[in-house]
Amino acid sequence: MNEEELLETMVQRLGVEVKRLYSQVKHGRVSAATVVRRNVEYFRTNRERMRYDQYRRWRLPIGTGAVEGSCKFVVQSRFKRPA
Helix, strand or coil: CCHHHHHHHHHHHHHHHHHHHHHHHHCCCCCHHHHHHHHHHHHHHHHHHCCHHHHHHCCCCCCCHHHHHHHHHHHHHHHCCCC
16 A cells, blocks of 8 residues: 555545544534544554654555455455355
8 A cells, every 4th residue: 555545545534433423422422522532542542653654664564455455355255155
């Protein structure tokens, strides 16, 4: 996964999460303050894991494409097996 694809994937995931949280706030399941607090805690807790610029310099894979592709292959191969 290249840098542009990674950014697009991250933006898509963020959009999905924001919609989910908005739905919870809208339906009164959680307060907006709770949503903000959870997000701040998440980024604070995971800050050390989000050093993508450093990982890129080390030439480490930072996308999930290989894992997702493998999972898709395994699931599809099991469902397409003759009975």
